[in-house]
Amino acid sequence: MAEPHSEAARLVGERMKETRQRLGLSQEDVAELAEMHVTNVGKIERGQTNPSLSTIVALAGAMNADPGVWVTGLTTDMIPGRTHKFTAADLIREQKRRQG
Amino acid sequence: MAEPHSEAARLVGERMKETRQRLGLSQEDVAELAEMHVTNVGKIERGQTNPSLSTIVALAGAMNADPGVWVTGLTTDMIPGRTHKFTAADLIREQKRRQG
DNA sequence: GATTACCGAGGTTCAAACGCCTCAGGTGCG
DNA sequence: CGCACCTGAGGCGTTTGAACCTCGGTAATC
Numbered sequence: 001m002a003e004p005h006s007e008a009a010r011l012v013g014e015r016m017k018e019t020r021q022r023l024g025l026s027q028e029d030v031a032e033l034a035e036m037h038v039t040n041v042g043k044i045e046r047g048q049t050n051p052s053l054s055t056i057v058a059l060a061g062a063m064n065a066d067p068g069v070w071v072t073g074l075t076t077d078m079i080p081g082r083t084h085k086f087t088a089a090d091l092i093r094e095q096k097r098r099q100g
Numbered sequence: 101m102a103e104p105h106s107e108a109a110r111l112v113g114e115r116m117k118e119t120r121q122r123l124g125l126s127q128e129d130v131a132e133l134a135e136m137h138v139t140n141v142g143k144i145e146r147g148q149t150n151p152s153l154s155t156i157v158a159l160a161g162a163m164n165a166d167p168g169v170w171v172t173g174l175t176t177d178m179i180p181g182r183t184h185k186f187t188a189a190d191l192i193r194e195q196k197r198r199q200g
Numbered sequence: 201g202a203t204t205a206c207c208g209a210g211g212t213t214c215a216a217a218c219g220c221c222t223c224a225g226g227t228g229c230g
Numbered sequence: 231c232g233c234a235c236c237t238g239a240g241g242c243g244t245t246t247g248a249a250c251c252t253c254g255g256t257a258a259t260c
Contacts (some may be wrong), residue, residue, distance in 0.1 A: 005154075006154060008153060008154065008157050009153060009154075012153060023188045023192065024192070025188060025191065025192075026205080026206060026207090027206075027207070028205090028206080028207095029188075029191060030188070033186055033187060033188060033191060034176075035181075035182060035183065035184070036248075036249080037248070037249050037250065038207090039208095039209090039248090039249080039250080039251090040247080040248055040249070042207065042208065042209090043208095043209095043247095043248090045207095046207095046208075046209095048209090049246090049247060049248080050152045050153050050154050050246080050247070051152065051153050051247080051248095052150045052151065052152050052153070052216090052217080052247065052248085053108060053109060053112060053150055053151050053152070053153075053156065053171070053174075054106060054108065054109075054150050054179045055247085055248080056153065056171065057108050057171070057174045057175070057176060057178065057179055058176055058179060058182070060174070060176075061175055061176030061187065062176070062187060062188060063187070063188045064187050064188050064189050066172055066173070067171045067172070067174050068168040068169065068170075068171050068172030068173070068174075069168065069172075070168075071153070071156070071157070071167045071168050071171055072166055072167070072168030072169075073166070073168070074153075074157045074160070074167050074168075075157070075161055076134075076157060076158055076160075076161030076162070077161075078157065079154045079157055079158060081135075082135060082158075083135065084135070086133055087133060087161065087162060087163070087164050088123045088125060088129075088130070088133060088162060088163045088164050089164050091125065091129060091133065092123065092124070092125075105216095126235080126236060126237085127236075127237070128235090128236075128237095136218075136219080137218070137219050137220065138236095138237090139218090139219080139220075139221090139238095139239090140217080140218055140219070142237065142238065142239085143217090143218090143238095143239095145237095146238075146239095148239095149216085149217060149218080150216075150217070151217080151218095152217070152218090152246090152247075155217085155218085
């Protein structure tokens with residue numbers, strides 16, 4: 001079945017596939033436009049890999065899209081292997097309490 | 101000197117550093133919050149590496165930021181090794197002309 | 201039936217991200 | 231002065247993204 005790498009990767013791939021299909025292009029088309037391999041495009045769309053910044057930007061450029069809209073709203077609970085859930089807000093609140 | 105990996109990576113790192121400093125946090129702080137190593141945070145801020153989707157999301161979550169704002173506006177000419185510059189718009193235009 | 205296009209899936213190989221270490225430089229403070 | 235803290239920079243081992251290949255399956259078309 002090939003389970004996805006992470007929920008974040010799955011969501012990004014879903015969004016990529018959506019914009020690609022809206023343009024009426026095949027995976028091979030965007031692969032050539034983005035100068036990358038077809039199989040990698042497929043894996044990214046299925047969320048089976050954890051794409052790098054450059055590949056995200058390359059794919060966005062190939063589809064005349066903004067890479068930002070593909071990654072907005074992604075949160076840490078969508079990526080695996082996270083144990084503690086403190087954020088900057090918690091840390092700053094802690095620092096303020098510490099110094100009175 | 102350690103030149104940056106790409107203009108895109110440099111820009112993302114710059115934006116990350118900006119939000120981190122605005123929060124008054126150190127690299128070690130966000131490294132612990134994002135559960136990654138300090139040196140990697142530094143390399144990403146300097147644009148010396150090509151971060152993956154999961155690390156971008158992890159850092160954004162640590163700083164209570166949206167990963168989308170860090171990657172908006174990035175274009176393919178900010179990443180190296182790109183030869184042809186056709187996009188989906190060019191390809192679709194070509195297809196329409198081909199079929200009359 | 202055969203052919204073609206598109207996509208999913210698995211394997212191998214290579215380069216690079218990441219973790220982990222060290223050391224140097226800068227700042228501030230007792 | 232020493233002694234912290236923060237950051238940049240380099241090296242090295244491990245992990246993994248991406249390139250590259252193959253094969254299977256589906257749908258459409260002839």
